[in-house]
Amino acid sequence: MRDQQREKVIQSVTWGLGGIFVLLGFGLMAMVLVGAWPTLAEPHALARLLSPTWDPMRDQWGLLPFLLGTAVVTCLALAIVVPLALATGISISRMLPWSLRPQAVRLLAALTAIPSVVFGWWGLETVVPAVRILGGQAGFSLLAAAIVLALMLWPTLGFLFAEALMKVPRSYVEASAALGASDDQTLVRILIPSAWPQLMNAFLVAVARGLGETVAVQMVIGGQVAMPAGLLSPGATLTTQLLTDATLFPPGTRGHAALDAMALALLAAMGLLVRLSARWQGQP
Amino acid sequence: MHHLAFFVMLGAVLVMAGLLLDVVREGLPHLTWQFLTSAPKERGEGGGIGPEIVNTIVMVGGAMIVTAPLGLLVGMSQVEWRPPHAVVSVFDQVRATWLSIPSVVLGFLVYRVAIAWWHWPLSVVTGVLALCVMNWPMMVSVAVTALRNVPATYREASWALGATRSQTVRRVVLPAALGELINGWGWAMARLAGESAALIMTAGLNVSTHWSAWGPGETLAVYIWYVRTEGYGARGSGVAAATALTLMLLIALILWVSGRLSDWRQHPGR
Amino acid sequence: MAPTIRTEHLSVSYHRTPVLHQISLEAAGGEVLALIGPSGCGKSTFLRALNRLVEETPGARVEGRVYLGNMNIYAPSVDVTQLRRRVGMVFQAPNPFPFSIFDNVAYGPRLHGVTDAGELRRIVERSLQEAALWDEVRGKLRRPALTLSGGQQQRLCIARALAVDPEVLLLDEPTAALDPLSTEKIEELIANLRGRYTIVMVTHNLRQAARISDRTAFFAEGRLVEVGWTRQMFTAPQDPRTEQYLTGRYQP
Ligand SMILES: Nc1ncnc2c1ncn2[C@@H]1O[C@H](COP(=O)(O)OP(=O)(O)OP(=O)(O)O)[C@@H](O)[C@H]1O
Numbered sequence: 001m002r003d004q005q006r007e008k009v010i011q012s013v014t015w016g017l018g019g020i021f022v023l024l025g026f027g028l029m030a031m032v033l034v035g036a037w038p039t040l041a042e043p044h045a046l047a048r049l050l051s052p053t054w055d056p057m058r059d060q061w062g063l064l065p066f067l068l069g070t071a072v073v074t075c076l077a078l079a080i081v082v083p084l085a086l087a088t089g090i091s092i093s094r095m096l097p098w099s100l101r102p103q104a105v106r107l108l109a110a111l112t113a114i115p116s117v118v119f120g121w122w123g124l125e126t127v128v129p130a131v132r133i134l135g136g137q138a139g140f141s142l143l144a145a146a147i148v149l150a151l152m153l154w155p156t157l158g159f160l161f162a163e164a165l166m167k168v169p170r171s172y173v174e175a176s177a178a179l180g181a182s183d184d185q186t187l188v189r190i191l192i193p194s195a196w197p198q199l200m201n202a203f204l205v206a207v208a209r210g211l212g213e214t215v216a217v218q219m220v221i222g223g224q225v226a227m228p229a230g231l232l233s234p235g236a237t238l239t240t241q242l243l244t245d246a247t248l249f250p251p252g253t254r255g256h257a258a259l260d261a262m263a264l265a266l267l268a269a270m271g272l273l274v275r276l277s278a279r280w281q282g283q284p
Numbered sequence: 285m286h287h288l289a290f291f292v293m294l295g296a297v298l299v300m301a302g303l304l305l306d307v308v309r310e311g312l313p314h315l316t317w318q319f320l321t322s323a324p325k326e327r328g329e330g331g332g333i334g335p336e337i338v339n340t341i342v343m344v345g346g347a348m349i350v351t352a353p354l355g356l357l358v359g360m361s362q363v364e365w366r367p368p369h370a371v372v373s374v375f376d377q378v379r380a381t382w383l384s385i386p387s388v389v390l391g392f393l394v395y396r397v398a399i400a401w402w403h404w405p406l407s408v409v410t411g412v413l414a415l416c417v418m419n420w421p422m423m424v425s426v427a428v429t430a431l432r433n434v435p436a437t438y439r440e441a442s443w444a445l446g447a448t449r450s451q452t453v454r455r456v457v458l459p460a461a462l463g464e465l466i467n468g469w470g471w472a473m474a475r476l477a478g479e480s481a482a483l484i485m486t487a488g489l490n491v492s493t494h495w496s497a498w499g500p501g502e503t504l505a506v507y508i509w510y511v512r513t514e515g516y517g518a519r520g521s522g523v524a525a526a527t528a529l530t531l532m533l534l535i536a537l538i539l540w541v542s543g544r545l546s547d548w549r550q551h552p553g554r
Numbered sequence: 555m556a557p558t559i560r561t562e563h564l565s566v567s568y569h570r571t572p573v574l575h576q577i578s579l580e581a582a583g584g585e586v587l588a589l590i591g592p593s594g595c596g597k598s599t600f601l602r603a604l605n606r607l608v609e610e611t612p613g614a615r616v617e618g619r620v621y622l623g624n625m626n627i628y629a630p631s632v633d634v635t636q637l638r639r640r641v642g643m644v645f646q647a648p649n650p651f652p653f654s655i656f657d658n659v660a661y662g663p664r665l666h667g668v669t670d671a672g673e674l675r676r677i678v679e680r681s682l683q684e685a686a687l688w689d690e691v692r693g694k695l696r697r698p699a700l701t702l703s704g705g706q707q708q709r710l711c712i713a714r715a716l717a718v719d720p721e722v723l724l725l726d727e728p729t730a731a732l733d734p735l736s737t738e739k740i741e742e743l744i745a746n747l748r749g750r751y752t753i754v755m756v757t758h759n760l761r762q763a764a765r766i767s768d769r770t771a772f773f774a775e776g777r778l779v780e781v782g783w784t785r786q787m788f789t790a791p792q793d794p795r796t797e798q799y800l801t802g803r804y805q806p
């Protein structure tokens with residue numbers, strides 16, 4: 001009986017902590033929403049938020065340059081990295097000798113631990129000068145940011161793709177080969193379709209990391225708040241602007257609320273990705 | 285197609301190898317004992333990264349000491365003392381969403397609460413708070429995954445011998461999950477050590493001459509960022525590379541130790 | 555003397571789906587009672603109701619009474635941990651903990667407060683001997699239990715159950731995952747344990763039931779169809795469904 005009472009106490013303590021965790025999670029999201037409220041409640045809120053002018057001096061808080069920057073940099077980085085990572089996954093899971101595969105996967109996993117600031121440093125060293133030569137401008141640009149981001153995402157995505165492809169049961173591959181399919185046919189018709197949910201999930205992980213990446217992008221993108229004129233022009237993203245302006249506008253000011261609106265946009269995108277990935281995992 | 289894939293991969297590998305070589309080539313000449321132990325200098329020769337190394341270790345360690353047990357307990361509340369299904373599903377969604385919030389947003393929120401509202405200084409403690417907010421959902425996920433991977437038959441066997449739930453957790457489930465927990469903790473520490481965005485806003489961009497918990501708490505990762513964006517000119521790149529090299533070696537050490545410990549837990553006697 | 559274990563109108567449902575209907579069945583002290591029946595008919599559920607392990611399954615509901623001796627084990631005053639100490643259980647697939655052989659067997663006694671090293675060693679040795687494993691593992695007690703063969707692991711699980719001095723043993727298809735030789739060893743072992751423990755054993759192997767049980771109960775679709783002396787049931791079953799099952803023609 002004493003035992004049972006003690007069990008009850010232990011259960012209450014862990015459930016209490018679990019409750020605190022969930023409340024704090026909701027609290028974080030609520031803080032962003034409440035913080036962004038002034039920008040959402042004013043007249044013509046959407047039009048003002050989506051305007052292309054960000055000019056604190058003249059009370060203009062349009063987020064369009066940053067939304068566009070985030071979208072362009074993320075999409076371009078993904079367009080570069082998805083083929084690279086898919087090639088990596090295929091090579092590791094199908095071409096490397098059996099004995100090297102685990103090592104290759106572990107190596108990729110280790111590369112995912114390289115801090116993003118190191119990629120930013122490399123971007124300044126290598127990518128920005130290269131883009132400068134290529135485009136004739138400063139070199140700090142959306143393109144440079146996308147290239148840096150792509151290299152940063154490559155180990156993660158390559159690792160996840162390789163894992164997904166290696167999880168496909170060997171019997172499928174053997175059955176397909178036994179029916180006379182070539183390696184390429186087996187890859188396209190058996191391997192990729194059977195690994196599709198995991199591949200999609202891996203892709204969503206990469207999207208989430210790309211949208212949320214801050215420092216590596218901030219170091220090479222140039223930090224210009226006007227609408228970017230092209231891939232070679234400097235720009236800014238939601239995260240980089242949040243980083244550079246966070247300490248500029250104290251809480252309560254209109255600028256602070258605009259930063260919350262940026263955070264809210266990021267949260268909304270992340271929430272969507274979480275939902276999508278739950279769908280791919282077969283959860284409600 | 286397979287051969288094309290192989291060459292494409294080779295291309296990516298070469299670029300990545302180039303990056304690592306660059307870090308080593310530029311960083312190694314600066315990497316002296318004196319560099320590792322002395323304080324940074326804004327101007328002139330002879331600055332180092334001693335305080336940054338200390339800050340990185342202290343802040344990552346502090347955040348882990350706070351959040352690893354909290355995460356384990358919260359994970360246990362969901363797996364070992366299982367609430368109704370609906371609760372678990374809400375919980376899983378909150379965990380996944382929180383985990384996906386970019387660290388810069390979490391840093392921004394901690395900045396607002398701790399620094400603007402509570403008037404905490406930019407400091408080691410504030411930085412640890414930011415790392416805790418980042419790491420708690422990570423610790424919960426590590427715990428949930430590790431606990432869910434413990435076969436249900438272990439628990440049943442234990443209950444059938446008259447063990448209570450908490451006895452089963454302490455004597456069977458935790459020992460069986462420990463290897464995976466250690467592994468997850470290692471990866472989480474690696475992630476924390478490399479964090480910069482959230483710390484730029486909360487821990488500050490310099491170090492004090494006498495270390496104090498309420499003093500500014502620049503870490504290695506933040507220092508790299510500072511040197512290359514806000515700091516001084518020509519010598520910056522080499523100093524940054526040497527710092528990056530140090531940070532990466534530190535992370536490699538963390539991963540190596542945790543990996544070995546985890547292997548040893550999972551396959552004792554090997 | 556081992557106690558009888560008896561159910562009265564025992565019904566179990568999972569998430570409101572009934573799985574067992576009004577089972578009244580008794581295993582006399584010291585006898586071996588075999589449970590047979592088609593897959594999914596509720597044999598495991600029945601067994602797990604006898605040590606209240608079924609309560610750990612989310613959504614499970616139990617009605618009716620179960621008596622161990624003359625104590626109703628579902629009475630609110632009953633301490634589940636004490637009950638499970640008296641009613642040991644062995645599962646279909648061997649499930650030793652990922653500890654050493656010694657720590658596996660010592661697990662139960664330690665739970666219940668035995669700390670003296672000498673006494674633990676005595677209990678472990680006695681239990682391993684009872685489970686006919688001692689000769690194979692003496693001198694290797696510090697090895698991980700998972701390095702044993704499947705049959706040895708299952709006997710280790712029996713030793714682990716015996717180490718807390720139970721009075722009743724519940725065996726859920728204890729040989730289902732084992733090769734013929736290990737099966738024979740376990741059958742021998744059960745024959746030796748008979749009389750000292752009341753044994754309720756689920757099996758899909760009809761010959762096994764015929765070889766080692768005193769009485770046999772036939773379950774189908776959550777109901778007890780027939781129970782009787784094993785020899786009688788296998789030669790002259792009362793219920794047509796039993797006969798169909800025994801001759802391999804049963805269709806639900
Ligand atoms: N945890 C559970 N939740 C819901 N239903 C369950 C659960 N466990 C078992 N059932 C259902 O209860 C019924 C009886 O299951 P039980 O495991 O007792 O059968 P069994 O006779 O032991 O079968 P087998 O011979 O295959 O082991 C089955 O229809 C099964 O689907």
Ligand SMILES: [Mg+2]
Pocket residue numbers: 597598599726
């Ligand atoms: Mg069963």
